[in-house]
Amino acid sequence: MTFENTKEFAQQLDAQDALNKYRDEFIFPKVNDKNVIYFTGNSLGLQPKRAKSYVDEVMNDWANLAVEGHFYADKPWWDYQERFAEPLSKIVGALPSEVTVMNTLTVNLHLLMVSFYRPTKTRYKIICEEKAFPSDQYMFQSQVHFHGYNPEDAIVEIKRRDGEHNIRTEDVLAKIEEVGDALALVLIGGVNYYTGQVFDMKTITAAGHKAGALVGWDLAHAAGNIKLELHDWNVDFAAWCSYKYMNSGPGNASGCFVHEKHHNNPELPRFAGWWGHNKERRFKMEPTFDPVHGADGWQISNLPVLSLAPYLASVEMFDEIGMDALIDKRDRITSYLEFILKEIDKEVDSSFEIITPSNPLERGCQLSVFLHGEGRALFDYLMKNGVITDWREPNVIRLAPVPLYCSFEDMYNFGQILKAGIIK
Ligand SMILES: Cc1ncc(COP(=O)(O)O)c(C=O)c1O
Numbered sequence: 001m002t003f004e005n006t007k008e009f010a011q012q013l014d015a016q017d018a019l020n021k022y023r024d025e026f027i028f029p030k031v032n033d034k035n036v037i038y039f040t041g042n043s044l045g046l047q048p049k050r051a052k053s054y055v056d057e058v059m060n061d062w063a064n065l066a067v068e069g070h071f072y073a074d075k076p077w078w079d080y081q082e083r084f085a086e087p088l089s090k091i092v093g094a095l096p097s098e099v100t101v102m103n104t105l106t107v108n109l110h111l112l113m114v115s116f117y118r119p120t121k122t123r124y125k126i127i128c129e130e131k132a133f134p135s136d137q138y139m140f141q142s143q144v145h146f147h148g149y150n151p152e153d154a155i156v157e158i159k160r161r162d163g164e165h166n167i168r169t170e171d172v173l174a175k176i177e178e179v180g181d182a183l184a185l186v187l188i189g190g191v192n193y194y195t196g197q198v199f200d201m202k203t204i205t206a207a208g209h210k211a212g213a214l215v216g217w218d219l220a221h222a223a224g225n226i227k228l229e230l231h232d233w234n235v236d237f238a239a240w241c242s243y244k245y246m247n248s249g250p251g252n253a254s255g256c257f258v259h260e261k262h263h264n265n266p267e268l269p270r271f272a273g274w275w276g277h278n279k280e281r282r283f284k285m286e287p288t289f290d291p292v293h294g295a296d297g298w299q300i301s302n303l304p305v306l307s308l309a310p311y312l313a314s315v316e317m318f319d320e321i322g323m324d325a326l327i328d329k330r331d332r333i334t335s336y337l338e339f340i341l342k343e344i345d346k347e348v349d350s351s352f353e354i355i356t357p358s359n360p361l362e363r364g365c366q367l368s369v370f371l372h373g374e375g376r377a378l379f380d381y382l383m384k385n386g387v388i389t390d391w392r393e394p395n396v397i398r399l400a401p402v403p404l405y406c407s408f409e410d411m412y413n414f415g416q417i418l419k420a421g422i423i424k
C-alpha cells in the first residue's frame with residue numbers, strides 16, 4: 001500500500017478501520033486539554049473504561065456478601081481465575097488448561113524455573129539474549145546461584161554481531177548447538193523490550209529440545225501484541241505481565257503457560273500452596289498436596305480478586321476483537337508510523353535510524369528509533385506537546401502505536417510535532 005503524509009489520508013485510514021471505535025473505550029490522559037498521543041502501551045497500557053465496573057462489582061460483592069462472596073458472588077472469587085482460561089488461551093495459542101493468572105511476572109518466572117530449571121553437574125547452562133530486561137538478568141543470576149553454580153559460567157548470552165541491532169536466529173541456533181549437552185534451559189524474551197525484535201520462537205524451541213534442553217519464553221512484550229502458538233510450538237513454559245499490551249493496570253497479575261505435556265508429571269518439583277490443590281477437595285484441609293492437572297496446579301495463594309477484575313475486563317475485550325483483527329491493524333499502523341518517520345527524516349537535518357526489524361514478521365507494534373543528532377531535549381519537547389514516548393539510553397525513543405487505541409491521525413499529528421520539535 002502506498003501511504004501519504006497528509007491529515008486527509010490518515011483520516012481516511014481511520015474511517016476504514018474497524019477497530020477505530022475501540023478508541024472510545026479507553027481513557028486518555030490530557031496535555032493542554034487534548035488527549036495525548038500515547039506510544040507507551042508497551043510499558044503501561046491505557047485504562048479501559050469498562051475496567052471500573054468490574055472493580056466496582058467486586059467491591060459491591062465484598063460489601064454485600066463479605067466472606068460469602070468467595071462462593072456466592074456472581075463471579076465467585078474462589079475460582080475467579082478460571083474466567084481467564086478461554087479468552088487468554090486464544091490470545092497466546094494454548095489450551096485453556098495450559099494458562100492461568102497469578103502473581104507477577106518475575107515471581108512467576110522464578111516459580112516456573114523451580115520446575116523447569118533443574119541443573120545437573122553436566123547440564124546446567126541457561127541460554128538467554130544479550131541485554132535481556134534487567135529483571136530477567138537478576139532472575140537468571142539468582143537462580144544459578146541458588147543451585148550452586150557460577151553465573152559467569154552457567155549463563156550464556158547470545159550476542160548481536162558488531163554493528164547490528166538485532167540478534168540473528170542462525171546465531172541463536174548455533175549457540176544452542178555449541179552449548180549442546182551442557183544446556184539445561186533456553187529462556188529469552190519473545191519480543192525484545194529495547195528493539196522490539198520478535199524471535200522465531202517455533203524454530204528456537206525446536207532447536208532447544210533437540211539439544212535436550214527445556215525452553216521457556218518471557219512474553220512481557222509479546223502477549224496481546226503478536227501472534228503466539230505456544231501449544232503447537234511445543235513451548236515448555238512462558239509468563240507475561242498484563243499491564244502492557246493487555247491493559248490490566250499498573251503492576252497487575254501475570255499470566256502463565258505450562259504445556260499440557262507437563263501437567264501430570266509427579267516428578268516435577270514445584271513450590272506448592274493450597275490454591276494449586278485439587279479443586280474439589282481444596283477445603284477439606286488435607287495434609288498432602290494433590291495438584292490440579294493444569295497450569296492452575298502452579299497457583300499458590302488465594303486470588304487477588306480486586307486486581308484481577310480489570311484484567312478480566314481487558315481480556316474479554318480482546319476476546320470480542322480477536323487477535324487476527326488486532327494484528328491486521330497493528331501491521332498497518334506500524335508501517336504507517338514507519339513511513340511518517342521516513343518522511344520527516346527527509347525534511348530535517350537530523351536522522352532517525354529505526355533499529356527495529358523492518359520485516360513485519362519480525363516485529364510487533366513497536367518501533368525503536370535512534371535519534372542521531374538529537375538528544376533528550378527532543379524527548380522533553382514531545383512530552384510537553386502531548387506525545388507520550390519513552391526514552392532509553394543512550395539515545396533511543398520507543399514508539400508503540402497500539403492498535404486498540406491509537407489512530408492513523410495520531411501518527412500524522414506525531415510527525416508534525418516531531419518536525420516542529422527539531423526545526424524550532
Ligand atoms: C521483558 C521483561 N521482563 C520482566 C519485566 C518485569 O516485570 P515485573 O516487574 O512485572 O516482574 C518486564 C517489565 O517490567 C519486562 O519487560
Ligand SMILES: Nc1ccccc1C(=O)C[C@H](N)C(=O)O
Nearest residue numbers: 042043044133193194220243251
Ligand atoms: N512496570 C514498570 C514500572 C515502572 C517503570 C517501568 C515499568 C515497566 O514495565 C517497564 C517495561 N518493562 C518496559 O519495557 O518499559
